Amino acid sequence: MTVQRTNTSRVISDVNQIAMAWAQEHAGERLGTKWYDGETSMEPSEKWPVSELVRLAIRKIMTEAFSKETSMSELTESIRAASGFTKEQSRTVAETEGSLAMCHGNLAAWKRTGIVKSIKWRKSSLHKGRDVCDLNANAGSIPLGQAFPSGDEVPPAHIGCCCCPCIAELNEPKRTNSV
C-alpha cells in the first residue's frame, strides 16, 4: 500500500500496523453487499455476489499488503488471481479495501488514544462531479465517532472514493498526576 513513501517514519508505520489490524478483522466485509453496487445498504448483492471463501482470501491478501511493501498493481493482481474478478473489479476492490483499512485504522487509533476531538472530511480531487462527499466535506468539523451526512464516520463513502479523514481539533491534554 502506501508503505513505499512511509517506511522511514515510525508514526506512519504505526498507522499501517493499525490498518493491518483493521484489515485482519474486517477487510472484505462489504464485498458481495449492495454497498459495492453503489448503494448504502449492506444487504447481499445480486449483481456481484462474493463467496465466503473469496472474502476470506481477500482479507488475507489485504492484511499482507499492509505488512510489506506492495504496489497497487501487485495487490490488484493478487486479488484477481484469488477471486476470478475482472482486472477492473480487482482494482476497485484493491483501492476500496485499502482506503477502508487506512481510514478505519486511523479512526480506531484516534478513538483509542483519546487525543482527537473532531475531524474533517477532506474531499479527494479525484472525484468527478458532485456526490455525497461534497456534503461530508461541507459539514466541517464533526466530533470524532459521529457520522458525516453520508452516514459514515470516515471515508470512503462509496467505492472509488479516495477522500481522507483529517484531524480538525485535538482535546486539551490531560494532566497526568504522576504517582
Ligand SMILES: [Zn+2]
Ligand atoms: Zn469521497
